[in-house]
Amino acid sequence: MSWEERARILGSLERHNLNSFFYCPKEDSFHRTNWKESYSDEWMNQFKAFISMANKKNIKIIFGISPGLGFTNSSDINLLINKIESIQAIGIDNVAILFDDLFQNSSGVTHAEIVNQCVEKFKTISFLTVPQEYSLSQAKPDILTSLYLKDFNEILNPKVPIFWTGNQVVSKYSSVEDIHTWINAFKRPIIFWDNYYANDYCVPKIILESYQSLHFDATKLLEGIMINPTGMVEVDEICIDFFGNFINKDQTEVEDYFKDRNFPTELIKILPLFKFKINLKEAKINLKDIETLLWSWHHPLKFAIYPYLHMLRFMLLQKEHTSLSSLRKRFRIIN
Template identity: 35%
Template sequence: MEKMEDDSPGTENVTPETSEQVFLSGVIEGFYNRPWTTEQRLDLLDKLAKYKMNSYLYAPKDDLKHRSEWRQLYSQEECSQLKQLITACRERNIIFFYGISPGLDMVYSDPDEYKLLLSKTKQIQELGCDSFAILWDDIEPELSKQDAKHFDSFGHAHCQISNNLYDDLTPQEFLFCPVEYCARRADPSLQESEYLLTIGKQLNTNIRVFWTGTHVVSPTISLQHIQSLTKVIKRKPIIWDNLHANDYDLQRVYLGPYIGRERSIPPKEYLSGCMTNPNCEYSLNLPALVTLADWVNNPSWDKTGMSSHKLAVREMLAETRVPGPGAAHYLNTRKTCDEDDLTEADMDLIFQIFWLPHSYGPKVKKLLEAFKFCKDHAEVMIGWKKIKPGDQPDVVDAWIDGATYVNNFSKKLFQVMDKLTHITNREMLYDLSGYLNNTRTILSGCNSYLKWIGISECKKAFRGAPTLAGLPGGLAGELARLYPIQSEEKMPLNNMVTPLDQSLLILPVIRRSQQQLDLIKKAFPENKDLEECTEAANHPNCELFILKQKSGQKFQIVGCVFSLRTSSSSISNGDNIDAKKNEKVGLVEKLENILSCKSMQKYKVFITIFLSTKESEYLSTEMLNELLETLAEPEEPILVATKQSNSFQHRILQLCGYEVLNSKENAIVSKTFPNSQFFTRSAKEAN
């Protein structure tokens, strides 16, 4: 078969834009899941008009005749529903786009295949539709052997089919979604992609090109990134924004504000449009609509998104008080009354729980930080009720504050969920309840665990699981717990994860190894106390250990332990030390001067510990006891120095049987080390 003739405008000579393009803003129904109903779509069109947006793209992935059965014409009933939407759009000055996605199995070089595509779109055009979108996303980016005989490249095939369809339909607007629709999928890169460069050279410039940003779901989309794309595709792109899409993770829904997109200049100056592909659950998409409209239309848009967020909260709250589309399907047997009404604060809490893919609302961020702190520092609560009032360490106070925040948040969520059952909009209730119940169940389990630690003091075995059947999630939950990456901090992953990852090694520093000492200084820059310890490390009475944790295929230094054993020849000189004179000598001499004092001679070993900011991950009572056993005999009194501000180390030392140095002895050491807190284990306590 001969190559298909390619007379379409844009293949050899790109046709210039003939008029100023309208900036498109609105909604794409383009997710993988149950398509919206006609009632919901009509309601959506009212909202688009209300919020001054002008576009709706019909492209539900699970409408068979949109994608997998794209050759099949619509039935009379289906045509009637589509025509209703097309008419409703026209009445509201909204552009109705019909999207078709033939790329799963289209034979590009077969004229009969193109005729079927044209016939299908002509059927929609006869219903009154004058704008179309051809979508080549989420397909295998390779030509078949048959097509490779007729097209130079995949991009060439897509451009020719799209240009031909544009010419034959002569639409008002025409959209094109490339197979490489984000920088992450551009091969080998955005600037060097043959596919995207072909679009720039061959695709009619009156056809707008969709783009999702750096990723399928982009945390941010910068002006510089869009400018780089524009140079390649020779036109301003239209953003297909998946910021609020949840079809890839149905344990999540997104109610946060539209943020992370460039607004230092008006969007129309660098884009041809921006449309959101939002949550599958129709009733939960007001936040996406309201905040996108604010970004598009508000010259004073707040880049933090909080002003948009407040607008969305108010709009969503009002929506709870109306039946919503499809209300006839639900029976509301509960009468709302004033005390049952949700407030803006209640709706704000719901929004903050379900914020955005890459971030959480401020209140939820605080909740996560509070629970992580309490989980990581749980040991400090051992025996805390026995501590005298006023003597309670700061870290215990911080733990109680964190646990209280978690408890109050949990109680508030229970109250909000009870109020939610009273709302008039039952569809919204049912769409939200599954997500909220899942969150409430896990949060309740976390709260119970903290109560078991703080109130029950772990006296009885903890048997409470988050769900009635144990851990949540079934197979998905089990796989999630087995998944090797358990934190965003680990991304991107450069090496395989092994069972030994997160293991901690305690290794001696080789004497006179300048390389190791330099690595320690690099791990703890500008730490003068540690610098003194490293300078003293080669002294025969000193030992220096490093703590290393596995990270990928490498171990990183996360801590150091320095120890000094006093020489047997130490001579008592009373308890008087010349502090100024002591400042001028090295660390070893300073310590030997102190430990030779009459009151201090009983201490045979001096130890100080330096840990990174994540010290709760490395220090525990078990680890400290094991460490100290390697540095001193059980009967030897030990002197341990810590920073005055390090409440966590203080508490762990206390739990290991160490006490704060008495006032007389502290007066001796504080002259030389004014910023340190000293703990001791006497010979009696050691036994």
């Protein structure tokens, strides 16, 4: 995503009075793979301008860094501190330290101590963190007896919020009771990291439906909610609109949303294919609608959903083919 596209995202957040932008794209190698290395002066200037733009809109920028890869000795903490100092110098005062998706067994003690050292060093920065086990499904054997989470939670500064994705890495719905379970386990502020609209695990699927991850009452129990969309600005603006409608109790129906913006009837007819879970029998899709969108529709959103439209067309044409069963499962499609 370009800086210009990120600026558009800030505009969407501002329209809905949403107050945070989390910068932690995995494609930024200096955030994750090459976290020990410094950003270029050009990048720092661009990020500084982005921070300034966000400040004018009363949106805080949370800078994420993932030091779990290659953190091998005590000298690495100095590299992490240097990285945070450089970001602080251009206006960042919210930093998230991430230990997700490391694909290696790590110590909860080590991870918590890394965060604590940063908290101690930077008194004016608000820190947040993502543990290596960040969902109920990853907590082994469970949220209360996981050795990693037990050590991490006991040692981590009690004021530091953690990100949690729910019962699964991608959770369809989290109840008030679920959230009470998390709170009782961690006894610290929890930010719900919501992958409802994310598609990096099921490319090219796109989800374009109203936000349904939580009951509104659940929002009062959480420190915050951070949605993780697709990285495609045309799609993400829609996802933010739906999330903003939820937060602001706007009851606009999904079909009306697209009608009000003059999207073609063919797209509105196939919106059931853009749900988190898809029931083909209930959807009653006409293949011609997909083909019209593929061959005759011209709109910026089309370029984002074009691969998915092609995949849908292929799957509908080959709907009885057994080789597609794994793909249907991945896209959460039932016949």
